[in-house]
Amino acid sequence: MSFTHSSRIFALVDANNFYASCERVFRPALVGKPIVVLSNNDGCIIARSNETKALGIRMGEPFYKAKPLIQAHGVHVFSANFALYGDLSARVMSSLSEFAPEMEIYSIDEAFLDLSGMQRHHLNAYGRQMKQLVEQWTGIPISVGIAETKTLAQMANYLAKKSKKANGVLDLTRSPHRTRALQQVPVGEVWGVGRKFAEKLQRHGIQTAFDLAQGNDAWLFQHFPAPLLRTVQELRGVACLSLEQAPIPKSIACSRSFAQPEEDLGKLRESVAAYTAHAAERLRKAKMACQRLLVFIHTNRFRQNVSQHFDSTSIGLPTASEDTAELIQVAHRALAQIYKEGYAYHKAGVVLLDLVPANEVQQNLWDTVNRSQRSTLMQALDQINRDFGSGAIRYAAEGLCPRWRMKQEHRSPRYTTCWSELAQVNA
Numbered sequence: 001m002s003f004t005h006s007s008r009i010f011a012l013v014d015a016n017n018f019y020a021s022c023e024r025v026f027r028p029a030l031v032g033k034p035i036v037v038l039s040n041n042d043g044c045i046i047a048r049s050n051e052t053k054a055l056g057i058r059m060g061e062p063f064y065k066a067k068p069l070i071q072a073h074g075v076h077v078f079s080a081n082f083a084l085y086g087d088l089s090a091r092v093m094s095s096l097s098e099f100a101p102e103m104e105i106y107s108i109d110e111a112f113l114d115l116s117g118m119q120r121h122h123l124n125a126y127g128r129q130m131k132q133l134v135e136q137w138t139g140i141p142i143s144v145g146i147a148e149t150k151t152l153a154q155m156a157n158y159l160a161k162k163s164k165k166a167n168g169v170l171d172l173t174r175s176p177h178r179t180r181a182l183q184q185v186p187v188g189e190v191w192g193v194g195r196k197f198a199e200k201l202q203r204h205g206i207q208t209a210f211d212l213a214q215g216n217d218a219w220l221f222q223h224f225p226a227p228l229l230r231t232v233q234e235l236r237g238v239a240c241l242s243l244e245q246a247p248i249p250k251s252i253a254c255s256r257s258f259a260q261p262e263e264d265l266g267k268l269r270e271s272v273a274a275y276t277a278h279a280a281e282r283l284r285k286a287k288m289a290c291q292r293l294l295v296f297i298h299t300n301r302f303r304q305n306v307s308q309h310f311d312s313t314s315i316g317l318p319t320a321s322e323d324t325a326e327l328i329q330v331a332h333r334a335l336a337q338i339y340k341e342g343y344a345y346h347k348a349g350v351v352l353l354d355l356v357p358a359n360e361v362q363q364n365l366w367d368t369v370n371r372s373q374r375s376t377l378m379q380a381l382d383q384i385n386r387d388f389g390s391g392a393i394r395y396a397a398e399g400l401c402p403r404w405r406m407k408q409e410h411r412s413p414r415y416t417t418c419w420s421e422l423a424q425v426n427a
């Protein structure tokens with residue numbers, strides 16, 4: 001079969017057995033030992049190290065059921081420590097953000113990076129360097145999958161973890177192995193397929209990602225919803241999803257490097273407010289509300305002879321919110337907790353976590369916010385910014401003349417990656 005080659009390149013980076021790996025960072029003696037992490041109130045198993053998986057202990061299994069096996073094999077048991085996982089996640093994400101101009105934090109331990117424009121023959125080495133440095137900086141092992149669409153990058157990541165030869169990094173761009181790779185991935189493992197569709201596809205003889213990529217469009221159109229067709233296109237190498245587009249977002253993040261190092265808390269407050277406003281706009285677009293907000297700041301770790309500081313913290317909201325003003329207040333509280341004077345900050349970021357559908361928000365009896373009034377205000381705000389351009393209306397907290405904003409006045413056209421900036425020939 002023939003494949004399309006798009007000009008986009010995405011990397012999906014995923015931390016390996018993230019919660020279990022977090023527990024090992026501070027107890028290296030546990031490397032190579034079986035670990036399980038339990039949900040709140042120690043109910044179910046929510047994370048396993050590879051050694052635990054090999055014992056046949058299943059994801060989501062109630063703790064009491066797995067107990068005999070756990071005791072027999074001396075599996076190390078941890079209650080979930082979300083404060084630790086959140087902080088290590090922010091460290092991994094901020095490290096990753098050094099490797100690409102644009103990044104989407106997809107979940108607590110996964111991020112898509114935009115590598116479009118990179119030399120293809122360098123991609124594998126770049127992925128390997130990313131893996132080595134992030135592991136060195138954070139202690140968390142990661143896997144890197146690189147391909148021309150997000151769906152293929154997700155698949156490359158899946159195989160990078162499985163294959164001994166790939167050893168954690170797999171680049172599928174222009175790879176002669178793409179067909180074989182597609183054949184190795186069960187259809188249920190393809191991003192966005194899900195169990196229900198996987199069963200239906202299998203009943204019709206579609207077992208692998210390869211079978212799905214070869215599927216008949218008319219038949220698929222008739223039997224499945226449109227998002228699945230987009231997945232099929234993506235498997236064929238046609239990029240349909242850009243950064244920050246996913247079937248269902250798990251978290252929404254906005255982070256940027258500053259044009260110049262910033263020491264001033266006032267300026268950091270402006271940048272954090274602006275990132276929060278941007279993330280909140282996307283939150284409302286996805287019709288979600290967030291229950292937790294995380295802020296991180298750090299200095300430039302590539303600069304020598306500069307004192308380094310990294311910190312992050314997250315704050316839970318009593319009622320899930322989609323309200324920019326409320327979220328900015330929370331972000332400022334978080335920033336105040338982590339800001340330390342005398343450091344030249346290079347980057348800040350805001351991550352909205354624990355997302356729930358906006359129409360399923362649990363009401364809080366002591367809520368002091370008039371949610372329906374605020375929601376109407378937010379709709380008006382979003383409408384104006386859609387009509388008159390992003391940022392037409394902003395919160396004063398975002399600053400009037402933001403010097404922290406990334407400078408791009410002298411950027412050359414994106415000749416190879418943006419349709420509106422292609423080179424023009426006048427003949």
Ligand SMILES: [Mg+2]
Binds near residue numbers: 018109
């Ligand atoms: Mg993971």
